[in-house]
Amino acid sequence: MSDAAVHHDHHDAHHPSGIMRWLTTTNHKDIGTMYLVFSLMMFFVGGAMAMVIRLELFQPGLQWVDPQFFNSMTTMHALVMIFGAVMPAWTGFANWMIPMMIGAPDMALPRLNNWSFWILPFAFTLLLTTLFLPGGAPAGGWTMYPPLVLQTGAAFPFLIFAVHFMGASSVAGAINIIATVFNLRAPGMTLMKLPLFVWTWIITAFLLIASIPVLAGAVTMLLTDKFFGTAFFSAAGGGDPVMFQHIFWFFGHPEVYILILPAFGIVSAIIPTFARKPLFGYSSMVYASASIAFLSFIVWAHHMFTVGMPLAGELFFMYATILIAVPTGVKVFNWVATMWQSSMTFETPMLFAISFVVLFTIGGFSGLMLGITPVDFQYHDTYFVVAHFHYVLVTGAVFALMAGTYFWLPKWTGHMYDETLGKLHFWLSTISVNVLFFPQHFLGLAGMPRRIPDYAVQFADWNMVSSIGGFVFGLSQLLFLAVIVKCARGGAKASDTVWEGARGLEWTLPSPPPYHSFSTPPAPASIDGGYR
Amino acid sequence: MLPGFANAAWDQLNLTRGVTPYSETVYDLHMMILWVCVAIGVGVFGAIFYSVLRFRKSNGAVAAQWHESTTVEVLWTVVPFIILVVMAVPATKALVMMEDVTKSDLTIKVTGYQWKWQYEYLGQDVAFFSTLGDASNKARQLGSGVNPEGVENYLLEVDNEIVLPVNKKIRFLTTAADVIHSWWVPALGWKRDAVPGYINESWATIKKEGIYRGQCTELCGKDHGFMPVVVRAVSEEEFQTWLAARKTATAGAAQAAPVAVADNK
DSSP states (O other), X not given: OOHHHHHHHTTGGGSOOTHHHHHHOXXXXXXXXXXXXXXXXXXXXXXXXXXXXXXXXXXXXXXXXXXXXXXXXXXXXXXXXXXXXXXXXXXHHHHHHHHHHHTOSSOSOHHHHHHHHHHHHHHHHHHHHGGGSTTXXXXXXXXXXXXXXXXXXXXXXXXXXXHHHHHHHHHHHHHHHHHXXXXXXXXXXXXXXXXXXXXXXXXXXXXXXXXXXXXXXXXXXHHHHHHSOOOTTOGGGTOOHHHHHHHHHHHHHHHHHHHHHHHHHHHHXXXXXXXXXXXXXXXXXXXXXXXXXXXXXXXXXXXXXXXXXXXXXXXXXXXXXXXTHHHHHHHHHHXXXXXXXXXXXXXXXXXXXXXXXXXXXXXXXXXXXXXXXXXXXXXXXXXXXXXXXXXXXXXXXXXXXXXXXXXXXXXXXXXXXXXXXXXXXXXXXXXXXXXXXXXXXXXHHTTOBSSOSSOOGGGHHHHHHHHHHHHHHHHHHHHHHXXXXXXXXXXXBOOSSOSTTOOSGGGGSOXXXXXXXXXXXXXXXXXXXXXX | OHHHHHHHHHHTTSOOOOSSHHHHHHHHHHHHHHHHHHHHHHHHHHHHHXXXXXXXXXXXXXXXXXXXXXXXXXXXXXXXXXXXXHHHHHHHHHHHHHHOOOSOSEEEEEEEETTEEEEEETTTTEEEXXXXXXXXXXXXXXXXXXXXXXXXXXXXXXXXXXXXXXXXEEEEEEEESSSOEEEEEGGGTEEEEEOTTOOEEEEEEOOSOEEEEEEEOSOOSTTGGGOOEEEEEEOHHHHHHHHHHHHHHHHHHHHHHHHHHHHHO
């Protein structure tokens, strides 16, 4: 080993070992790993709750849980999946990949980075312990609408403070990502050369900073309504329960793009790699992402069309909502045009990415349908909505997370994952997820409301089909866990580029990369070769 | 038998056409958008599947390196926009129709409670509560041992139906006494939230006699799934007879009420 190599590695010896390494680390890769492991744990916790829901809905009548506990399960499933699984997973990807993609040694604010992760275990300890409190876990829905949410028992302050912690963690992560991208880009890495994953994350970070404090304000008003005699949302005290919904969804709609924008970035990295062809329109992808982000702030009331708004309001929110179909269409057409006349291979990341494009588009179609206000008066709060948002969140966000995991796992671990198991995981997941969610379109159209623990017998057949799909999908995810564990523990040595068509700075580093990514900035000439 | 079965199966797959002018408008709009989505889907998914089959490295496909085309990009921005405008026109008309609650013949106030509905026939001195039917209520208890398949209209039966005349424009005022609920009968074509402190207006003109069932569609606590709505639409004469009988019953109850209050003291 040369002196230079010894010198290069000497930073590694500085960090403490064992548990203290993880508690005190300020390294973007360590923190990224913790985010991803935490997210995977929450994915299984939230998944277990989904299994309880599908078990109770397997047949009509109440067989397993009482209605209050059922409502707790739907509420907690949503909170855990959104704030515990998907959002931390994206921050984990950002931590691992952004410094490597922009040629930086680490994140700009490493201590904040440590803290933004370590808030999360506290937040979810608070949230999950409510399952054991008198009165049970929160059961008023993740949307926390008053007056219902104010009927929550001992769990109420736990819920509010857990949401505050999750929000603080997200905002800290967002600030860090913005500071990193704007300050630590390697010379020559101009904004319009950034990989799309970095672009979509920058936009996501601004959405987080703009929307999370609004949620924090809303839940604080709930807290004072409950404990300090205010009446922000109580009609009897001169307040307004509908105002909560406006404030909540002013956060909530940007939030759904927070969950999906980084997915667009990942898919835009994977498809050109395995198609061996540049992305069709890089700049139009950037502008489409920015347009979606802007529109996401002026469409919130489509979540509450049935609340009783003036005609002019309903028309405005309908027009603004369906307008989102235009930039979303641009994205889908871009991916398809990238595949056209390409030379594709179908490793697991590509399979998940193609599946994402098809199934996310189905979620987009149902989104367009839901955006048409007069018809939404029928669809609203039925299983049609449940089908819609699971298509965009599970086969959208979660499939992109899986695609990204398979894509970069060899880079992270230095080992190739088991391709056979990966493909098996893909096919089981893709088939079962459709058996799980597609029939829910039928259930909603036929008249089944969402968030009910029991249903009329005409809904029995499709619920049983959906539950079977759910059980298979749930069990299939154990394969995902197995692939990750197996890959982390060993396997064929991965090359630096890993994939034949891989482009971008992260592939110029060894697999696994050194503890500090780019201690010296990469040569500017190496920057422009990417598929972006 | 077969057509009946096919019909029943279709009911379990798609939106109902309903029995009001509005519900029919909504159904037509729904089908139009659905077919537009199917057409776009066939195009997009067709292109994806064609690419996946045709442009494989294993088939010897060589990747072209072209990218960016302003013409194509303008085209796939403008064409979807035009399609949206085409959808928005009938949607706007439908919305204007729904929001016109003027010239109604009868007004019903619907109040949501945890977990029942109250119906008041305004100006008629008729008001009553409507709760889940007994048979359903027994069967739906956790571990009741009763098979729901054997309960008629399981979870969609109430003790007191709301009775409405056909071919009259009925205005509904929805509100709530505790938490937010939402009143929905699919056959009428809409749902409307019942919010404490608010009175929402909507309307329906039922064209066909019959019994139409629906449910609460806003999470309202433990028994959210157990506060159905049952509408019985009858001829004008039948309605008047029913109303007169109800008034007598209400008057009888009112006379008895002071005694009950006195007893409570």
